Amino acid sequence: MAIDASGFPKELAQRIADGQKHGVSDEMMVKGIVSLGNLFSHFVKPDSPEEALLSKMWDIATNEEKNMLASIVLRLGKSQLQ
Numbered sequence: 678m679a680i681d682a683s684g685f686p687k688e689l690a691q692r693i694a695d696g697q698k699h700g701v702s703d704e705m706m707v708k709g710i711v712s713l714g715n716l717f718s719h720f721v722k723p724d725s726p727e728e729a730l731l732s733k734m735w736d737i738a739t740n741e742e743k744n745m746l747a748s749i750v751l752r753l754g755k756s757q758l759q
Contacts, residue, residue, distance in 0.1 A: 689750070690757035703751060710747035711740075 696706055714735055723729040735743070 686753055686757045689754035693751065693754040694758060706751055707744055707747045710750050711743045714743060714747065 693706065718732055718735045721732075723732050738746070
C-alpha cells in the first residue's frame with residue numbers, strides 16, 4: 678500500500694485536535710496509535726523495502742518501544758497544532 682506521507686502530519690494534527698475536543702487523553706491516543714500499528718502489521722502487506730523494514734521493526738519491538746514510537750507520532754501531530 679503505497680502512501681503519500683507529505684500530508685500526514687497535518688492530517689494527524691486534525692485527528693488529535695478532534696480527539697482533544699472529545700476529551701481523549703494523550704495516553705488513550707498513544708494506545709490507539711499502538712493498536713493501529715498492530716493492526717497494520719498483521720493485515721497490510723508492505724509495498725516497498727522501507728515499509729517491509731518498518732513492519733519487521735514493529736514486529737520485534739517490545740510494548741515499551743511501540744509506546745515510545747506512538748508517543749513520538751503523537752508529538753509530531755501536536756507540533757502541527759501550534
